[in-house]
Amino acid sequence: MSDITDSSLLVQNREQHGSSFSKKLRAGGRIPAVFYGKDTLKHYTIEDSQFRTLMRKSGGSLSLIELVEDSGEKELALLKDMQIDSVKDSILHLDFVHVTRGQSLETGVPLVLVGESPGVKNMGGIIELHQSEILIRCRPSLLPKSLELDISTLELGGSLQIKDIPHIEGVEFVADAESNIVTCVGSASGRAGAGEEDLTEESEETEESGESESAQESEEKANENS
Structure with a gap:
């Protein structure tokens, strides 16, 4: 284990597949996993505790991982999908995709919001996040663990776009620069209050209109009687 770095995982090849075999693996403290690429498909098992330790050290956001087989062969990979059972706190399956050193890759990176919106603090608004991950293109060595915005x-009613994310040298955003990623909108209670206010104003206008029409009718009748 001394040659395993913080971004490495020991993996074991597996020949058996199926749900019953996967259940036995998980009961024994191992996670079934698959590693695939353009011309590659391998089935692995990974020690559950080792993977969780790596996740904690990375802050819950894994980027590049080196998969180390029993034979010593190493594969550079990106964690593409993780299936979990939140009720049992169990990791069911892991999907890794092959990464070639020196070649650009395209993947989603978690978006982290920093700072406090004045629209929330001063106006009681709420933040609507339209994209929790941002699709980027870069070389493996430049892959960030997250992007900060x-x-x-x-402000209330305002929005921020892809173009508002600070530029990182060597990292290209795939989506359009004008794409909205976060908006500050009025709270549900605020919108309800505004709706009630509109109804009140409309009711007052109706009453005033009714009173005006009634006064006009009375005046016309008085003129007729005179």
Whole structure:
């Protein structure tokens, strides 16, 4: 284990498949996994405790991982999918995709909001996040674990786009620069209050209109009687 770094995982090849075999693996403290690429497909098992330790060290966001087989062969991979059972706190399956050193890859990176929106703090608004991950393209060595977006200038009714994420050298955003990723909108109670206010104003206008029409009718009748 001394040659295993913080971004490495020991894996064992497996020949058996199926749900019953996967259940036995998980009961024994191992996670079934698959590693695939353009011309590659391998089935592995990974020690549950080792994977969880790596997740904790990375802050819950894994980028590049080196998969080390019993034979010593190493594969550079990206964690593409993780199936979990939140009720049992069990990791059911892991999907890794092959990464070639020196070649650009395209993947989603978690978006982290920093700062406090004045629209929330001063106006009681709420933040609506439209994209929790941002699709980027870069070389494996430049892959960030997350992207930060400062919302300290986000006013009520305002929005921030892809272009507002700070530029990182060597990292390209795949989506359109004008794509909205976060918006500050009025709270549900605020919108309800505004709706009640509109109804009150409409009711008052109706009453005033009714009173005006009634006064006009009375005046016309008085003129007729005279």
